[in-house]
Amino acid sequence: MGLATAAGLLRQGAAVTVLERAASGRESSWAGGGILSPLCPWDYPEEVNRLALRGMRLFGDFAGELQHATGIDPEYRRCGMLVLPPFDRDRARQWCTAHGFGAEVRSEGLFLPDIAQVRNPRLMQALRARVEQLGGRIVEGCAVDRIVAEAGRVGHLATAQGDFSATAYIVTAGAWSRVLLGEHALQADIKPIRGQMLLFKFDAPPLPHIVLQKDLYLIPRRDGHLLVGSTLEDAGFDKSTTGEARAMLLQRAIALLPVLRGMPVIQHWAGLRPGSPGNIPTIGRHPQLSNLYINSGHFRYGVTMSPASVEVLLNAINGTPQPFDVSPYLWR
Ligand SMILES: Cc1cc2nc3c(=O)[nH]c(=O)nc-3n(C[C@H](O)[C@H](O)[C@H](O)COP(=O)(O)OP(=O)(O)OC[C@H]3O[C@@H](n4cnc5c(N)ncnc54)[C@H](O)[C@@H]3O)c2cc1C
DSSP states (O other), X not given: OHHHHHHHHHHTTOOOEEEOSSSTTOSHHXXXXXXESOSSGGXXXXXXXXXXHHHHHHHHHHHHHHHHHHSXXXXXXXXXXXXXXXXXHHXXXXXHXXXXXXXXXXXXXXXXXXXXXXXXXXXXXXXXXXXXXXXXXEXXXXXXXXXXXXXXXXXXXXXXXXXXXOSOEEEOXXXXXXXXXXXXXXXXXXXXXXXXXXXXXXXXXXXXXEEEETXXXXXXXXXXXXXXXXXXXXOTTOOOOXXXXXXXXXXXXXXXXXXXXXXXXXXXXXXXXEEOGGGXXXXXXXXXXXXXXXXXXXXXXXXXXXXXXXXXXXXXXXXXXXXXXXXXXXXX
């Protein structure tokens, strides 16, 4: 969210510095699956789908521009997703019809042909390169320790590399946003929710599309990598992986794709999602500090929502019209 926001601001001529505690693009946005859709959109409130659907519509151009400008391919691909039972078929079909969302009934489930994916680490590399190409400065190893405010404005940030000051400040610290904000967080209710993933490698993709069954998904990458995810765990800021999650993911994945039995897990990792009530992010200006903004709390769908979320934030900063009602995302 930080890099995408920076790229959006740079494109409109602003000078931008990104302060990153560790290395840029290595946390949740790196760890995720890169499915560009809510898992079962019919299970989510309109506030989530509004932002996700707009993100999905903007993503092709967003990824295309990144690839064209940087030469790094984020592997945006409209591969489709097969949803397997159990799920509410009637509700799913009604929702797809109402939203003009492609859906094909198959004997084994419902195929959603318009759902795309990206390859997260490549997307992060491309975004980073784009930010630097547009003249942005990325300062790594620079944890923001404190937001120092007075008289209704942020004066400066106290960081591991000294004080930084700017005209405006945007918090995009993912799962850590609330900690960073401290007393200024107000109702931005964001907390870490851990997700674990497994990785396999085939010579060629073992599936032509994403497969989803309840919370378990299989994502085939173009080069034969297969991701299996994921868990939803309230484990604080602990990013460890567990044997229990590995066994559960493995067992459920083998049930869907028996060829996985006996195959080595080549990587197992965990990421911390910026969890928020109802999966509704907070985007916009602080109600009391006039030069403080936030773009965080996207929980399970931050990659999907990113182009739309940046659009909403830039409109809020510029005072330009929004594409839809953004009141659910306001910082209260
Ligand atoms: C296992 C898993 C699967 C997922 N699958 C999908 C999916 O398929 N599709 C989808 O759309 N979304 C998915 N997500 C969710 C998505 O990854 C997140 O919503 C999104 O990445 C959040 O982006 P972010 O920039 O807010 O957070 P992050 O990517 O975590 O970035 C926050 C950054 O802030 C930095 N930071 C933190 N504190 C400070 C500080 N004090 N000072 C300076 N820097 C700081 C961190 O180091 C980090 O680089 C998944 C997430 C996980 C974990």
